[in-house]
Amino acid sequence: MVTELLEGETLRERLQGGALSPRKAIELAIQIAQGLAAAYDKGIIHRDLKPENIFLTKDGRVKILDFGLAKIVRSGSETNDGVQTLTSADVSLTEAGQVLGTAYMSPEQVRGSVVNHRSDIFAFGAILFEMLSGKRVFRRDTAAETMTAILKDDPPELVVSDDHPIAPAVERIVRRCLEKDPSQRFQSAKDLAFALEAVTGSTAVAERPAIVRAPRQVSTKLAVVLVFGAAIATGAVFLLSSPKPKPLYHYDRVSYARGRVYNARFAPDGETIVYTAAWEGKGKDLYSVRREFPDSRSLGIPGATTLLAISSTNELAVLVRDRYLVHMEHVGTLATAPIGGGAPREIAENVHAADFSPDGKSLAVVRRVGGNELLEYAIGTVLHRTPGWFSHPRISPDGTSIAFLDHPVLGDDRGSVKLIDIATRKISTLTPEFESLQPLAWMPDGKQLLFAGTQESFNRHIIAVTLDGGMREVLALPTGANIFDVARDGRMLMSTNPQNTEVTVYLPNGKQRALPYLNAPTGPILTRDGKYVVFSDDSDVAGRFYGVMVRKVDGSPPARLGEGNAMGISYDGKWVLADVYTDPPKLMLLPTGAGEPRELSRGNIAYYQFAGFFPDGQHVLFTGNEAESSRAPTYRTSAEGLRVRVAPEGYSVVFDPVAPDGKTFAARDSSGQLVLFPIEGGSPTPIPNTLETDWPVGWSTDPDHLFLYTVGELDVPVYKLDVHSGERKLVRRYAATDPIGVEYATWIGSMTPDGLTFAFSFRHELNDLYVADNKVH
Helix, strand or coil, rough: CCCCCCCCHHHHHHCCCCCCHHHHHHHHHHHHHHHHHHHCCCCECCCCCCHHHHEEEEEEEEEEEHHHHHHHHCCCCCCCCCCEEEEEEHHHCCCCCCCCHHHHCHHHHHHHCEEEHHHHHHHHHHHHHHHHHHCCCCCCCCHHHHHHHHHHHHCCCHHHHHHHHHHHHHHHHHHCCCCCHHHHCCCCCCHHHHHHHHHHHCCCCCHHHCCCCCCCCCCHHHHHHHHCCCCCCCCCCCCCCCCCCCCCCEEEEEECCCCCEEEEEECCCCCEEEEEEEEEECCCEEEEEEEEEEEEEEEECCCCEEEECCCCCCEEEEEEEEEEECCCEEEEEEEEECCCCCCCCCEEEEEEEECCCCCCEEEEEEECCCCCEECCCCCCEEEEECCEEEEEEEEECCEHHHHHHHCCCCCCCCEEEEEEEHHHHHHHEECEEEEEEEEEEEECHHHHHHHECCCCCCCEEEEECCCCCCEEEEEECCCCCEEEEEEECCCEEEEEEEEEEEEEECCCCCEEECCCCHHHHHHEECCCCCCCCEECCCCCCCCCCCCCEEEEEECCCEEEEEEEEEEEEEECEEEEEEECCCCCCEEEEEEECCCEECCCCCCEEEEEEEECCCCCCCCCEEEEEEECCCCEEEEEECCCEEEEEEECCEEEEEEECCCCCCCCCEECCCCCCEEEECCCCCCCCEEECCCCCCCEEEEECCCEHHHHHCCCCEEEEEEEEECCCCCCEEEEECCCCCCCCCCCCCCEEEEEECCEEEEEEEEEEEEEEECCCCCCC
């Protein structure tokens, strides 16, 4: 056998000299996490990760060694949460009674129960703790005492000294790796690497392959040599290389009513603030406020309800006749108006975001045209397009580039911060993908951007990113935060962002039942008999890819089916269709009872948009963007992977798309018009008397009637629509129990075919607007 000659030392030998510097520890940890991720991509779990098995070469590379206990995970060995596992029967010891790597074993290894890649993440956390502190986190005098500590004891605080200060963000990462419950740890080594890169600012990773070879074991089975790459993390280190005390912020509150703040900007004088809000359960309006006059007043601009931007010449960019589309997207007619009031001058239609150039003479806009979202500058000149959606375009202070948020999935605010050079149209990606990403603002010097985002929880924090991708956390609040603007002197215009979502089921007897679950149950889908509801868990604890839950409508406790976003449920109620936003994404069939999850063949689909079941339960209809394509065709697919295109680009299926007879399906064209497509091919037929703001919530018992609701109203009207004649009858109006902080229904509801049971979710936001600065007062 030929093996690689390595020159250097093991991590154990390096640690003989004590703790490493935080910078060096994180640098090595990123490489280890990248190497584990490469192994997991091949289905390999190490199971004996410890400093003795990590080699540091003279040129600074990390090698993961000794895969003597490694296992290749068997196909089909997945639990209901989609995590590949090994049972205790799979875990063999090299010698009878010998326990390897005791101080780095996970609780599940100690118990001899289910083992998966999260066991390696636990060992990783123990190693990172030791690199930072110089101490073994759970080591006791005997092996038995050590294993007891692993099972029962919390890890001690990381020691902080003048020489080795530990950033709180780093300690949070270590503690999450060392959670006793595997489901509470990082869900993948890639997520772990992203989190480490975020706290160092090292998001631009230059990859150099590191070869890791497993020694051949004497066995009756075929020995396997495992070869994979571990990436090397490079880049600027912001939080750890030069620790600085956190700035002290002083907050001036500038709003006092109850409701939601949508956008806010400083006027050129730096003292006047203009913002959009919906206060006390009323509709949106434009307000202005000054520090010396803290009582907000309406600007009274006719028809204008949404602020987009303020120019250096005191002109407002606003939306008139705006309408809600999906998730957080409003679309309307772009207009400009003087900040002092007056009739708006209309400029362009189908706009949902805009920003002025530094001289106030031009506008960058985001428009939805033909099923795609366009970034234009000036209006009519397309710089970039996406089948997903863009938000918050901000032109740089020097006018040479535009920063924006790129959200690849319609109906989801996950995404990344990007920068486009106006002259060359070259696009730079400044951040990895965040689970939730919202407002964006330039710092006055044009060298950094502030944004609100989170990679692993429900609450967004304010983060700074440099133009070369270095990141640092600026502000973290328990309620979450949004950043709207930054004044010339560095003061931030921000809001608190407490959110809560309610799911309510309206029953045939006229009563309603709230089904609370943590703080973000969304998108409820009823079984056809109305006895069960499936929903997505978008809460703090669900993870980056959300969770699919099922519960009885009588309020019984929910059960988790697996990762993903629920998109549909089969006619017999036995399978849930879930979109999992991994890279690449997965379209999963999750059993509601006994059975194993199944992944549908992906092919070259880059993102899934909407999907639903056929009545036979054997086929699925979905709209998905093909790789490298800006348009999304619609397909019919089977569990066996056979896929047939049934609609061209420019159409997208709606919720519960297939009619009960399986002959037609409902879709939306690029203009928002609802249409019916024949399954076996042919031209679509427009559904008469429908609006762009009409959203289907399920078919009736026959193929001639569809239930739909109209978004944009506080009390949601649901209609029964004849898809051929366009006749619509009001079934009932449904409202949130507390209308304050709820402008509209934010997720699609679900109606049973008999029209008697309806489920819906409403999101509440109660924002307070503040001016924050970090000067000591």
